[in-house]
Amino acid sequence: MPDTITTTCCISGGGPAGITLGLLLARAGVDTVVLEKHLDFFRDFRGDTIHPSTIDLIDQLGLRAKFDAIPQSEIHTLDVVVNGNRLTPVDFSKLHRKNDYIALMPQWDFLSLFAEEGAKYPNFHLMMGAEATGILREGGDADARVRGVTATTQTGPVEIEAVLTVAADGRDSSVRDAAGLVPVDFGVAIDLLWFRLPRTTVNPPDTLAYLDAESMVITIPRHDYYQAGMLIPKGGYPEVQDARIEEFRARIVRVAPFLAEVVDSLKDWDQVKLLTVQVDRLQQWWQDGLLCIGDAAHAMSPAFGVGVNYAIQDAVASANLLVDALRAGAVTTEELARVQARRLPPVARMQPIQLRLHNVIAKPGGGGFLTNPMRWWQRAIAAVLLPILRQLSARIVGRGFRPEVIEPQLDPR
Structure with missing residues (x-):
């Protein structure tokens, strides 16, 4: 017989x-078990952008000194190079707040x-190398309340028995699948190839992406290397591989010429990882005793790098809204529905923006809409639109449509 663990919230x-x-939840006095299937947090090719809204939460938690001690880079503006024309569509100084930048930090450092x-609190139980394989229901009835996981x-x-089970296990959530919840896929016509390149001898201004009439190359500047990527048509990776690694390197350089001095560090396809891009969303994020958050509830595309930060905002909203019920030992479906009601609007506003971006610009060949050099009327339009875009993008990318704050009910117990 499997061992049994009893807790208030199993994540x-x-x-x-x-x-x-x-x-x-643990710092607020709620007994919590977190299951992580891997033995450590060291996963490359994860989102590593810590946005201003998340840095605000770090300040609230009193972790700023420890956060600042972790090696990281700060990005205050973001350029894109479109068919050879350098543009600056994002300027976080327009937030007019203390935290007016994006921190680039390996996600494993942030999670650690x-x-x-969390380990400071006796009711925080992180189980590494532990993977949820199914759910438990009252009496074994398929429609009964979820009471934990196997x-x-x-x-x-x-078997972990819990008042509330939370699926925070990503876009391929086993807990969500076991509950029979199926997200609506909105369809994205691109995939992303992730790879790492050394920093160049002379680094250009921080640049999110280079795009032209052929391809789009992402260049996220980490401390001593570029986390780089190339957008390809959905399902097109085998065709890219058939063209050999040499052609892949040449394609990178055609789009981002400054990488010519370092691109030879890509020796074989083992250094390239495929990220299947998804944008989807559950119609209902909950069942009795179960809540889905983050990518398990709504997969975001890599556009603007907001997925991690929306997942964190989900977590904060969930804790704010459910902590009192969890302390009392019972969570109703009405309370779970309030979490979705709070977080669905910002997600439902951001996902269409991502989809539109992929349909128009953020796709292979999306940079072909500008000439090189720009014609006079293109320069005139850019001069008018870019200042407006900087105001909007700072808010949308940096803080999101509904940034959350840690409410007083979550004060340590």
């Missing part, structure tokens, strides 16, 4: 949403910071 997934929710803080661990199978 499947130790990514940004799961770790944040676990920390907030929150996990170490899981595999390093020491064998366990």
Whole structure:
């Protein structure tokens, strides 16, 4: 027989949403178990942008000194190079706030910071190498209240019984699937190839992407290397591989010539990882005893790098709205529905923007709409539109449509 663990909240997934929710509930006095299927947080090719809204939360948690001590880069503006024309559509100084920049930090460092803080609280239980494999329901009835999960661990199978089960285990959530919840896929016609390149001898201004009439190359500047990517048509990776790694390197240089001195560091396809881009959303994020947050509720595209930060905002809203019920030992479906009612509007506003961006610009060949050099009328339009875009993009990218704050009910107990 599997061992049984009893807790108040069981969270499947130790990514940004799961770790944040676990920390907030534990410091507020709620017994919480967080399951992370891997033995460590070291995963490359994860989102590593910490946006101003998340840095605000770090300040609220009193973790700023520890956060600042982690090696990171700061981005105050973001350029894009469109068919050879350098433009600056994002300027976070337009936020007019203390935290007016994006921090670029490996996600494993961010998760470790929150996990170490959580470990200070006796009711924070992080189980590494533990993966949820199914859900438990009252009486075994398929329509009954969810009362926990089954899981595999390093020491064998366990059953974790909980007042509330939270699926924070990503876009391929096993807990969501076990509950029979199926997201609506909005369809994105691109995939993303992630790879790492050394920093160049002379670095250009921080540039989010280079795009022309052929391709789009992403260049996220980490401390000592570029987290780089190339957009390709959905399902097009085999065709890219058939053309050999040499042609892939040449294609990178054609779009982003400054990478010519470092692109030879890509020796084979083992250094290139495929990210299948999805934009989807559950129609209902909850069942009795179960809540889905982050990518398990709404997969975001890499556009603007907001996925991690929306997942964290989900976690904060969930903790704010459910902590009192969890302390009392019972959570109603009405209370779970309030979490979706709070977080659905900002998600439903951001996803169409991402989809529109992929349909118009953020796609292979999307940079062909500008000539090089720009014609006089293109320069005139850019002069008018870019200042407006900087105001909007700082808000939309930096803080989102509904940034959350940690409410007083989450004060440490």
